Amino acid sequence: MKQDASADLAMRQAGLRRAYAGVRACSMQLIAGLSAEDCMVQSMPDASPVKWHLAHVTWFFETFLLEPAETGFQPFDPAFRVLFNSYYVGVGERHPRPARGVLSRPALDTVLAYRRDVDLRMDALMDSAQPADVLNLIELGLHHEQQHQELMLTDLKHHFWCNPLHPVLDSAPRSAGPVGPLRWLPLAGGVLEVGYGADGFAFDNERPAHAVWLAPFELASRPVTQGEFLAFMADDGYRRPELWLSDGWDACMREGWQAPLYWWRDAQGAWQTYMLHGEQAPEPHVPVMHLSYYEADAYARWAGARLPTEQEWECAARAGLAAGSGEVWEWTASAYLPYPGFRQAAGAVGEYNGKFMINQMVLRGGSMATPSGHVRPTYRNFFNPAARWQFSGLRLARDSARGEQVCSPAPA
Amino acid sequence: MKQDASADLAMRQAGLRRAYAGVRACSMQLIAGLSAEDCMVQSMPDASPVKWHLAHVTWFFETFLLEPAETGFQPFDPAFRVLFNSYYVGVGERHPRPARGVLSRPALDTVLAYRRDVDLRMDALMDSAQPADVLNLIELGLHHEQQHQELMLTDLKHHFWCNPLHPVLDSAPRSAGPVGPLRWLPLAGGVLEVGYGADGFAFDNERPAHAVWLAPFELASRPVTQGEFLAFMADDGYRRPELWLSDGWDACMREGWQAPLYWWRDAQGAWQTYMLHGEQAPEPHVPVMHLSYYEADAYARWAGARLPTEQEWECAARAGLAAGSGEVWEWTASAYLPYPGFRQAAGAVGEYNGKFMINQMVLRGGSMATPSGHVRPTYRNFFNPAARWQFSGLRLARDSARGEQVCSPAPA
Amino acid sequence: MKQDASADLAMRQAGLRRAYAGVRACSMQLIAGLSAEDCMVQSMPDASPVKWHLAHVTWFFETFLLEPAETGFQPFDPAFRVLFNSYYVGVGERHPRPARGVLSRPALDTVLAYRRDVDLRMDALMDSAQPADVLNLIELGLHHEQQHQELMLTDLKHHFWCNPLHPVLDSAPRSAGPVGPLRWLPLAGGVLEVGYGADGFAFDNERPAHAVWLAPFELASRPVTQGEFLAFMADDGYRRPELWLSDGWDACMREGWQAPLYWWRDAQGAWQTYMLHGEQAPEPHVPVMHLSYYEADAYARWAGARLPTEQEWECAARAGLAAGSGEVWEWTASAYLPYPGFRQAAGAVGEYNGKFMINQMVLRGGSMATPSGHVRPTYRNFFNPAARWQFSGLRLARDSARGEQVCSPAPA
């Protein structure tokens, strides 16, 4: 029996080794077409330079994997411990987030050398058999890097948007193709399971699996489109306080919102949108994105509907009914809070998700910038309700028209 | 049958008429011992002058009851429509909240005359039989005034605290008596009902009643005491970031928190607390209050426990197990969001609660400043997690030690 | 000889005693028509409540005169030492300026009792012969109170302006009568004396008298009128950045200035102005006021002229040519800096003026709110260039048309 477990571990390690090579290579592909200068821009405190992302995900492996494992551990550069720590208080000091853009040194070339150095040392680490907890950390590190791959594109879009030249990145992912007409999918309620309960990888915030009680509801068959959102705008959606949450209306007034982020009117008064691959007119049948929670919520109220809760969304996704997800992150009506029975991991890694469980709303799904394989029904993304620079849209929900249950979702 | 309904209505109207007289008189008792100057202080944008509260609750009756009902309606003063509107966009313009403290005119005497005038006109209104929806609005207005009665004391405490003289209000309510030792009350889970489903009065945010699924849990028999909180402080609770939510730690650093609000060290280094009825040393066996959500959450983590969700709290309260509630508001782990099936009332009154359902956490219970009769198991109070000037404390909860526990709470 | 000096002193003391009674009574007349609530408003950090002014000027006498002189000195209330200290670091702690409006206690009645108590004790002090330095301090205290008399009206105007009811103070001073056509008064330059060099009272910032060299210049015979300023407004003066200093334009954009402070458009689009004695249309022939330095400077540039320096202004005033002064304070082109040879007085009183000599511009003249006897050619008023709530206007100057001009100013 022990031998079997050992063989399983070995097989898992081999798989992770392949995944490591793949994920790390993927980060490098993302920066094709970017100059060292491009990789250094920080257009706002919330958005980090691409170079910083590249170094930070590498710091994760060096700090949490190599440092405990290597005999006579020598860091690539001792200063990187502080420079590329994001928020792990348990690891020590951090370079202030709004000042990540001043780091012309280390140069991008040095950061790339750092990546290669850590890759070699990780290779060496994986030359010998590792226990399950080390494999778990490697897996966490890879999912962590995948998260930052999406953020690199998300942040870069904001950086480039702030440059009046609106630079174009040819290799940037295109937006989704058009979606079809909206249908309302009825879902039965009852006591259902949500959260991740299987053996594979999931972030701590997706655990534990637990029961919830849901009333019957209906979910839209696809996200709201740009064309639908234009109708909201044309109906004075941005000028009617009765459609908005109070904090949302304040934000709308304070920031002067008149359209989603990255939209502007051209000289002829027509709306244009900035995409990493170029400027273009809105596409009526493509999901709208770059909305804050406030805008998503106001739209839903205007449409006579509401946002789904994250539990509703997840039950529908498990039932295979959230088609079209994967194009935009979808704001849900749920605050980002710990699941019942949530346990924080020990040590600095435990800071990963738990300490942010306040003042944020959950998004579900995934966007065209989300690495493939990183989308799953239990995945919880989360941002402040005023955030607009994510690839964030919405999907409508509504209470079941008929109180009685219509059809049952697939078993959990 | 129709006659019966009519008789019921008449009886209800008679009851409301008595309640109206009582609630309105209660507001007047609250300002005994306060000068016109005292009633005008505004120490921060979040806290309104007492005079403003007195006028605003009166404005509610004039605007929502008298204006639609009186033939040839003449306002007491047309300017009051703007001056004493809190946030009802549907009613029109509002005087800016941070500038309520500049309103030396109307004088307190004028506001009291306004109260008397509206009371007479409300009396006249209640001389004739009113339909149910008018009675509903009167009832809402009375509960609204009761809310503001607590706020008058809450805000006044902050106003007076900002005056180095620390004025004393002899008629202010005393803090609670001492509570006993903490016991853990086990509660079974299952599908339970929360929310207000009966016929009587409840705010819109308490409705509709709906089912939730709860895992078994344990709830503390009483709130955390000042003595317990002093132990947290002595154990460096305000200096250990690992105990805090990230936003909480930022607030703690930014504001320099070292103790609950209204606590300071005297010349000998001993803690003192400011109460409306005077200064005093902390009372070890009395519930601690004037905590933000962040402090409550950090305390719970330090204590190896957690905050209850509002559903857990409510189920325990229905089971009669939340003893000691009514002394301090208790932060729960639940974000303030609409209940499944929540419906906003039509018209400006519908702005009452719905548009604030974001960025706030729910408090349950009630404080020694809450008017008697205003405490009920389904009541949802809500504030920003950084707010400390409310009479806000906490009660601990924890997951059930034995997963299999099935003991049932007392029937609701 | 000694006897003569002694007799002079006695005579001076007798004069000061009469002045004391007069100045103190004048402060009480100012508050006729104001309620205790009115006297407590603080509409912005820069403007203090009337009650605070009344107490602070009294604090000056208690702290600087009575405390050193009275045997076994007992303060009226020990807390007042902190509460009513404006900015004298040498005296100890101060209540924070922006929070002066929260001081409902002490009540206005208590402050008036404080005034009477200090008046009696000052009377007792003046019953016995006092040395010159004590008399100097009394004189300083009286001029100090006169400064605050103007500030009481200045600040009150801002307090009342922030109340949408625009309260009226019947006893408020009226604006000046109309002025005549503008004439240009030629003044010769040369080495001239400015500053106060005589024996009587002057503030430290007016001393010492010293020589300056002035080129010949011309000064307008009277301040700029509201009618002239309306022409500037009609000519897009508030929308042409080339007329403005860079910091001024930033302020204009940030604050949305479109007219002097206290001006607004009525429902018909006509300009109205708020005066303490009531609302009224602009008066074309009356000096314009409530301008910032930036607006005054922009107007002068638009008019093809410039502001006079304070030295030019003073030389003209000494020559009797600044007719019309006394209606509005007039911004000069001079920064508020120490005169050559300026010496700060010893002790806390020395903080009076010196430590503010940065980031401010000098105003000369006086306004209709300036106490009579408080206007003199050497008087230096000073405010931040963005300040608009003072009774501040401007007078034009220009370089002498003929460089060689040597005509002497008209005899004083």
Added chain:
Amino acid sequence: MKQDASADLAMRQAGLRRAYAGVRACSMQLIAGLSAEDCMVQSMPDASPVKWHLAHVTWFFETFLLEPAETGFQPFDPAFRVLFNSYYVGVGERHPRPARGVLSRPALDTVLAYRRDVDLRMDALMDSAQPADVLNLIELGLHHEQQHQELMLTDLKHHFWCNPLHPVLDSAPRSAGPVGPLRWLPLAGGVLEVGYGADGFAFDNERPAHAVWLAPFELASRPVTQGEFLAFMADDGYRRPELWLSDGWDACMREGWQAPLYWWRDAQGAWQTYMLHGEQAPEPHVPVMHLSYYEADAYARWAGARLPTEQEWECAARAGLAAGSGEVWEWTASAYLPYPGFRQAAGAVGEYNGKFMINQMVLRGGSMATPSGHVRPTYRNFFNPAARWQFSGLRLARDSARGEQVCSPAPA
């Protein structure tokens, strides 16, 4: 005669052509050792990226020289007109100053190509004889570029300081050598001339030459040293409000100043300073720099002296008595205001200096980063009194001990 003037012009043009080549080459030498990433950092809104400086000074020549002169003018890139306009409202829109750091595009290489292109076109322009006003603009452009050469180093120091790695620029200028003991140089007063009245180049703010009257005074023979400033620090200079202007004390408290900018304590508690060429301990006999006006003023008060006025400084400099100047800019006691008779140039170039004549104090002298040939007795530098990132120190002055004149300065 006309031929002579023409020959003079031709000679002047030839000289300017040589100067153009030299000044432009000098900018390129400054960036030796800097990467494209280094040239892009913007560490605060007040400090621009090196790349932006390089482009902006080039924009000046393209906009003010080439655009009016070239037939069928085609800009190098039309977008640069907005991107590299600093503050010339007359030229049109500007990219917001705080966002200059986001401009990864155009790349540094593109900016260098822009420089080469404009250099070729300027060469072509100077191939034909140009009238005097064109030559004047070229000369202005060269002095403008020299100003920005100093700013490149000044800003770069701040950018690099904000990087915890404290990058070193080998080619950076060293600080001055040690200075000798302080001597007091007596200067007579009287009517003296200041300002630039000769034929050569000077900025508009140095003109016109005009008379001033100065009392006799004494000036220190050299700037204050780091050793002297350490004595001020050791004597609690940063903790004694009585030494400071009121606004200065506020800034000191708000910013937590304890030493000049770029000083910090090492692990042993010893002061270290950051220089572009490396970290080092303070040098006792070298002038102190990176002081705000507030610190310079507090030091002078502590030392029982004062800052000189800019007129005093200039008279001493003309007399050859301001030895040691050229190491640090020296704060003077003078506000930056127009000279009597100041005239703004016509057109956008006229915005150069005049519109900043408010809220700033004058510095005189020059620093080790000032291009040689850019230091002259009439030069007026100016910054906000809180600015510390310039190479700014101070020199003491005091009133003449003996009222009578001691010795005469050299004739103006």
